[in-house]
Each structure stands twice: as structure tokens, then as C-alpha cells.
Amino acid sequence: MNMEAPLPFPAGRSEPDVIAFHRQELSVILSLYGRMVAAGEWRDYAISHGREAAVFSIFRRTAETPLYRIEKRPKLRLKQGMFAVLGEGGQVLRRGHDLQQVLRVLEKKLIRPVD
Template sequence: MNAPTPFPNSAPTQIAFHRTELNAILSLYGRFVAAGEWRDYGISHLKEVAVFSVFRRTAEHPMYRIEKRPSLRMKQGQYVVIGMEGRILKRGNDLRQVLRVLERKLIRAID
């Protein structure tokens, strides 16, 4: 007889970035820091979304927000990059593909 699973319908209490996701984001972040474009970041792990915010200066609003919303995985894609003005720049289920919208900005910043 199979033992019952404790709390079978319990959802995680908060959404978080996995180590591989953070590696991809921090790799991009490091390249922007080296180029002198970005200076600070913040990470929020909330009930429905995990957010990586990028700042030019600490006291400002974030320049970009990289969000993970697993509830949208089957609809629009769980990853999204949002600009300072709130406009969605790229959305999808492949984080590296979504981050490419920011990599294009890095190429222009270095030129």
C-alpha cells in the first residue's frame, strides 16, 4: 500500500529562481556591470512571482525587471523582461532566449 503524500495539494509558499536561472541572470548582470551600465540589483521572492530588479543607482526605480511567474508557463511564458516604464520587452519559457533582448542593449553600450 502506498503511503499518503503529506500535504498533497500544498503549493510552494514563495516562488524563487533556481540556481541555473540565477547563473544566467548574474552572468548577464556581470557583463553590464563591467560595461559600467548597471550598478546594483535586488531579488524578491514573493508568493506568485520572483523578481530580479536591475538598477543604475540604488535609490532609483529599477531599469529592468526580470520576472518568473510559473502560473503563466502554459499561457504566455513564465519569464518576462520589463522595462523602466512598465513595458514588456520580451516574454517566453526559455530564460536565455528572453534575456537576449538585454544582450542586444549590451552590444550597443560597448560600441
């Protein structure tokens, strides 16, 4: 009789159960968030982690829908990029592989003409 011993961990599972932002990614996002708070544009944020994506939501006021959402979807890393910035209506403002490049669409809000 040929019997195989059970494996302690399921084979072939390379993806984690929950998607989250890494420390460097969160540092880049919070740096931009801090500058926008200092400029008076943003007031609150929320972070959610799920099986499909990690989302950093940015609010102008606490009791509103998110003004912007920064999403990390690792399943799209080989296609159009795993990072995306979405607007209030859900439209994709920018998508890509490099988080700093993707966040440049939001940094343009900091540039204002001087009177």
C-alpha cells in the first residue's frame, strides 16, 4: 500500500489571505497626506485591507464619501500595475507599477499660483 503523508501547509498558495500596504508604501502615502493636510485640502483618512485589495481612502470631511482612494491590487501587477488612484465617482485617475509616479496626479493639487 502506497500512502503519502499529509502536508502541514497547502501547496501552491503564494498569495496572502489579506492584502496590506508595506511600510515604504505607507510612508509615501502618509507623506503626501501630511502635506495636503498642511495645505488645508484633506482632513481625514481610512485604511482597509481585504482579500482583493488594500485601500487608503482620503476624505475632505469625516462624514463624506472618499474624495480619493489609493488602491493596491497585486493581481494586476503584471497587467496595468497594482497601484491606482480613483476619484470620487470611481473613475481611475492614474494606474501604474510605481506608487510615487501614480501619486503625482494628487501632488498637482498642491501647486497653486501665487498672487
